[in-house]
Amino acid sequence: MAELARPTGGGLAVYGRLVSAGVRGRVYRPGWLLVRTIGSGLIILADGFAVALVVDRFGTLAGWSAPEVVLLVALSAAGQGLGLLLGDRLEPTYFSELVRRGTFDQVLVRPTSPLAWLIATQVEARYVGRLLAGVGMVAWAADRSGVVWSGGHLLVALLALVCCATLVLSICVLGAALTFATVEGSEVVNIFIYGGVTLTGYPVQIYGSVLRFLFVWVVPFALAVYVPALVLLGRTGPPGLPAALIWVSPVATAGFTGLAALGWRHGLRHYVGTGS
Amino acid sequence: MRAYLALVSAGFRRQAAYRLALVSGLLTNLFFGVVRTSLFLALYQARPGAAVNGLDYQDALTYVWMIQALFGVIWVSWIWEFPESVRSGDFVTELTRPGDPWLRQLAYELGRTGQLLVFRSTLPLLGAALVLPLALPTTVPGALATVASMLLAVVVSFEVRYLFGLAAFWTADFRAPFSIAFPLLWLVGGFTIPVDYFPGPVRAAAEASPLSAMVMAPIHVAIGWPAWPVLAGQAAWVVVLGLVSRGGLALACRRMVVHGG
Numbered sequence: 001m002a003e004l005a006r007p008t009g010g011g012l013a014v015y016g017r018l019v020s021a022g023v024r025g026r027v028y029r030p031g032w033l034l035v036r037t038i039g040s041g042l043i044i045l046a047d048g049f050a051v052a053l054v055v056d057r058f059g060t061l062a063g064w065s066a067p068e069v070v071l072l073v074a075l076s077a078a079g080q081g082l083g084l085l086l087g088d089r090l091e092p093t094y095f096s097e098l099v100r101r102g103t104f105d106q107v108l109v110r111p112t113s114p115l116a117w118l119i120a121t122q123v124e125a126r127y128v129g130r131l132l133a134g135v136g137m138v139a140w141a142a143d144r145s146g147v148v149w150s151g152g153h154l155l156v157a158l159l160a161l162v163c164c165a166t167l168v169l170s171i172c173v174l175g176a177a178l179t180f181a182t183v184e185g186s187e188v189v190n191i192f193i194y195g196g197v198t199l200t201g202y203p204v205q206i207y208g209s210v211l212r213f214l215f216v217w218v219v220p221f222a223l224a225v226y227v228p229a230l231v232l233l234g235r236t237g238p239p240g241l242p243a244a245l246i247w248v249s250p251v252a253t254a255g256f257t258g259l260a261a262l263g264w265r266h267g268l269r270h271y272v273g274t275g276s
Numbered sequence: 277m278r279a280y281l282a283l284v285s286a287g288f289r290r291q292a293a294y295r296l297a298l299v300s301g302l303l304t305n306l307f308f309g310v311v312r313t314s315l316f317l318a319l320y321q322a323r324p325g326a327a328v329n330g331l332d333y334q335d336a337l338t339y340v341w342m343i344q345a346l347f348g349v350i351w352v353s354w355i356w357e358f359p360e361s362v363r364s365g366d367f368v369t370e371l372t373r374p375g376d377p378w379l380r381q382l383a384y385e386l387g388r389t390g391q392l393l394v395f396r397s398t399l400p401l402l403g404a405a406l407v408l409p410l411a412l413p414t415t416v417p418g419a420l421a422t423v424a425s426m427l428l429a430v431v432v433s434f435e436v437r438y439l440f441g442l443a444a445f446w447t448a449d450f451r452a453p454f455s456i457a458f459p460l461l462w463l464v465g466g467f468t469i470p471v472d473y474f475p476g477p478v479r480a481a482a483e484a485s486p487l488s489a490m491v492m493a494p495i496h497v498a499i500g501w502p503a504w505p506v507l508a509g510q511a512a513w514v515v516v517l518g519l520v521s522r523g524g525l526a527l528a529c530r531r532m533v534v535h536g537g
Binding site: 029032035036038039040042043045046047049050051053054055057058059060061062126184186187188190191195198199202206207208211 | 300315323328447452455462469
């Protein structure tokens with residue numbers, strides 16, 4: 001208690017301490033946390049391995065070699081890991097619990113931003129495993145497909161990682177905002193979190209026009225991951241989605257994040273609680 | 277026996293209450309089915325008409341939609357209910373009820389998965405069969421064999437889930453063993469690509485494992501493999517895993533300590 005009563009200095013330091021308190025609260029069995037961290041990385045490695053195996057068996061996928069496709073899988077996996085590290089607990093399955101039990105009412109009376117409090121206190125440390133496994137896989141795939149790691153290329157890879165993570169987190173926030181209205185959790189949000197990342201794991205030209213439109217211009221995963229991968233691999237890209245669109249990636253990501261923020265504010269303003 | 281049948285029916289009706297979950301589950305199946313269909317169509321485009329490791333493109337598409345039909349009945353949404361009840365202590369009341377606790381749970385879960393098989397599994401499969409050239413059985417014996425194989429897969433998956441659930445008797449963090457084993461199950465079971473594409477020794481190991489009885493067996497029966505050997509293999513795994521999971525339960529009950537009154 002003495003530690004909690006200490007003046008915090010305000011600002012971001014508060015959130016830093018909330019993150020540390022939240023993570024420490026979950027590490028009641030460090031061994032098992034380590035096991036789950038490894039597990040969250042292994043699943044991505046299994047996916048990457050399967051993709052490499054199947055593309056290798058057939059030769060190419062839409063003209064892409066196995067390591068090139070693995071680069072797509074790896075970039076989206078790393079981004080998903082980073083996004084879920086922050087946003088996993090906002091998924092409707094968990095967040096509906098906070099709304100139904102009235103726990104969220106307590107969050108509202110705290111002297112912090114409710115969303116920032118939710119994210120800071122519920123960091124899921126095990127997704128570090130997915131982030132690291134994803135980054136490792138990026139390194140392997142880039143090496144095998146002859147990517148030259150110039151400063152610009154490093155920036156492009158970092159841009160893909162950050163944009164993908166931001167999209168995943170934004171979808172989590174939108175899912176939570178939706179839960180204000182539905183109260184019961186719904187799995188539909190998972191289509192965008194896991195489905196979006198699965199979808200960007202393959203070259204976009206294999207999809208029909210509806211899926212392509214949805215994931216380029218509505219939930220811009222293709223702009224966040226596929227277009228940067230085009231730049232890294234020195235490819236020009238299919239008609240309608242050239243590598244030159246790399247400049248649109250951060251803009252589209254920011255636009256989607258803005259929509260998620262609006263959705264959250266709308267949900268919060270109409271939140272009435274579930275009664276006791 | 278009548279009590280177990282009543283449990284099957286109760287499970288069926290309970291699952292029927294989750295309409296929103298059914299709709300979102302179907303949407304999820306539709307989405308992943310379309311993505312995987314795009315993948316395999318693109319892969320086979322480079323080799324028109326050819327079979328790769330024994331699978332032609334119709335077999336591959338059947339694999340995609342059979343996986344969508346099976347996924348929800350293998351990794352069911354209530355997977356953590358049993359271990360949660362062990363951790364909270366509610367499971368103790370199960371031991372005081374008449375009959376066999378393992379069989380009662382099997383009966384109840386068969387009812388719940390039965391409801392999913394009727395509504396969640398058939399819809400994506402039939403929908404896909406309308407628009408894609410799936411290699412589903414066209415004869416009555418073939419269809420019956422496929423349904424029988426799916427039911428056996430459901431029982432095997434119950435037993436596999438039960439084994440993971442038993443971890444709750446030893447640790448409160450019962451999800452950890454599952455989280456480390458799941459990637460292996462995911463890959464070797466054939467959830468992400470058909471086991472048929474694996475290199476020889478890995479494929480042989482995967483086909484000799486109980487995972488094959490849970491995932492690939494009904495798919496192989498559906499695409500026209502001789503049904504009897506596959507069904508016999510599944511039945512053998514039902515017996516083996518049944519004995520192991522029941523043995524695990526007996527072991528757990530012997531070391532269980534019940535607190536409070």
